[in-house]
Amino acid sequence: MIYGDTATIGFNKYYPTWDNKALNAHFLFEGTKYEVRKPGDEFNPFQAGNFSEAIPVSATAIDQQTIEVQYVTRNGSVITGLWSLATGKKHIDLRLTCKTARAGFYSIGVAAFQAIADQELHNVMMAPMFQYKRLSDGPQMMLSSMMQQPLAIVSSKSEQGVISAYMAADLKSFPKDWGSVDFAPVGFTLKNYQNQLQPVMFSPVFGMKDSRYQQDQLIDRHFVIGITPGDWDSALEEVSNEVFEVKDYRKQQDVSLTDAVFNMIELAKNDSAVVGRLG
Numbered sequence: 001m002i003y004g005d006t007a008t009i010g011f012n013k014y015y016p017t018w019d020n021k022a023l024n025a026h027f028l029f030e031g032t033k034y035e036v037r038k039p040g041d042e043f044n045p046f047q048a049g050n051f052s053e054a055i056p057v058s059a060t061a062i063d064q065q066t067i068e069v070q071y072v073t074r075n076g077s078v079i080t081g082l083w084s085l086a087t088g089k090k091h092i093d094l095r096l097t098c099k100t101a102r103a104g105f106y107s108i109g110v111a112a113f114q115a116i117a118d119q120e121l122h123n124v125m126m127a128p129m130f131q132y133k134r135l136s137d138g139p140q141m142m143l144s145s146m147m148q149q150p151l152a153i154v155s156s157k158s159e160q161g162v163i164s165a166y167m168a169a170d171l172k173s174f175p176k177d178w179g180s181v182d183f184a185p186v187g188f189t190l191k192n193y194q195n196q197l198q199p200v201m202f203s204p205v206f207g208m209k210d211s212r213y214q215q216d217q218l219i220d221r222h223f224v225i226g227i228t229p230g231d232w233d234s235a236l237e238e239v240s241n242e243v244f245e246v247k248d249y250r251k252q253q254d255v256s257l258t259d260a261v262f263n264m265i266e267l268a269k270n271d272s273a274v275v276g277r278l279g
Contacts, residue, residue: 001051001052001053001054001073001075001077001079001098001106001107001108001109002045002046002048002049002050002051002052002106002107002108002109002202002206003049003050003052003075003077003104003105003106003107004048004049004050004104004105004206005103005104005105006104006105007048007049007105007206007207007211007212008207009048009205009206009207009208011182013042013043015043015140015141015142016043016045016141016143016187016205016207017042017043018042018044018045018047018048018049018206018207019042040136040137040138040140041138043136043138043139043140043141044138044139044140045107045109045139045141045187045189045202045205045206046109046139046192046193048107048206048207049105049107049206050074050075051193052073052074052075053073053074054071054072054073054079055071055072055073056069056070056071057070057071057072058070062082065084065085065086065087066082066083066084066085067082067083068080068081068082068083069081069083073101075101075102076101076102077098077099077100077101077106078098078099078101079096079097079098079108080096080097080098081094081095081096082094082095082096089242090226090228090238090242091168091224091225091226091238091239091242091243092224092225092226093170093222093223093224094110094222094223094224094225095220095221095222095223096108096110096219096220096221096222096223097218097219097220097221098218098219099216099217099218100213100214100215100216100217100218100219101215102215103213103214103215104212104213105206105207105211105212105213106204106206106211106212106213106219107202107203107204107205107206107211108202108203108204108219108221109193109200109201109202110167110200110201110223110225111167111192111198111199111200112154112165112166112167112198112199112200112225112226112227113165113198113225113227114198115192115194115196115197115198116154116156116196116197116198117197118197120156120157120158120197121133121154121155121156121157121197122155122156122157122162122231123155123231123232124152124153124154124155124190124197124232125151125152125153125155125232125235125236126142126147126151126152126153126188126189126190126199127147127148127149128146128147128148129142129146130142130190135190135191135197136190136191138191138195139189139190139191139192139193139195139200140189140190140191141187141188141189141202141205142187142188142189143184143186143187143205144169144173144174144184144185144186144187144188145180145181145183145184146184147188149168149236149239149240149244150168150169150173150186150188151166151167151168151169151188151199151224151235151236151239152166152167152168152188152189152190152199152200152201153165153166153199153232153235153236154166154190154197154198154199155230155231155232155235156197160229161229161230162229162230162231163227163228163229163230164227164228164229164230164231164232164234164235165198165199165226165227165235166199166225166226166227166228166235166239167188167199167200167201167223167224167225168201168223168224168226168239168243168244169185169186169201169203169222169223169224170222170223170224170243171243171244171245172222173185173186173203173221173222183208183209183210184205184208185203185204185205185208185210186201186202186203186204186205187201187202187203187205188200188201188202189202201223203221203222203223204219204221224239224243226238226239
């Protein structure tokens with residue numbers, strides 16, 4: 001969990017930045033201490049505010065598909081997690097509710113399974129900016145409003161073959177304005193707070209309009225965690241089918257894709273067939 005009394009998120013560097021956070025490095029010159037920010041630190045969401053790892057203190061089985069876990073945090077906020085694995089599904093649905101200990105800005109981050117070593121990396125996918133082996137030097141967030149599909153995937157090499165772990169947004173996470181220019185309900189990174197390879201999802205995003213809470217308010221967020229055999233494309237297909245429930249795949253039945261393009265061009269040229277054509 002990340003929290004703070006104030007938060008300012010910026011977009012002037014394409015990726016979100018948090019330039020108002022405390023300086024965390026310094027150097028001495030002629031006996032004077034100068035506080036500075038390390039290059040790239042403004043992109044790191046884990047350093048956007050005060051970082052507190054949620055510590056599990058109890059776990060209770062609710063039914064055969066769900067367990068309830070209680071967590072405590074450094075600032076006194078209490079988090080309840082409902083971990084559910086539905087019958088026939090390959091991913092975990094996680095619902096986290098947090099009763100805030102004090103007023104301020106909050107963000108909850110969830111990482112998928114375990115971090116992997118650099119030499120175990122096979123590929124990553126966090127479209128549109130990070131694919132295959134392309135990675136940032138440190139944790140760097142992509143907002144859901146910048147992404148074709150809101151998920152982060154890290155594929156690793158193992159003795160059993162390639163496996164892909166992922167974090168994805170739940171459909172409940174998206175209000176009608178999820179794609180606006182200055183708002184996103186969730187964000188993702190491919191690295192954890194220790195700069196290790198591990199997909200992470202944040203909700204709400206620290207500094208967004210929905211991240212400010214009063215004391216004793218309830219934060220209620222949903223996350224999807226999964227792992228599947230195969231490369232990133234296998235994970236992407238699984239999330240698309242099982243989580244986002246995409247149904248509108250185009251399939252060519254009678255003509256080739258090339259002929260379909262030519263047919264659309266001819267349709268666009270036909271004044272009597274095109275409705276609402278600009279003159």
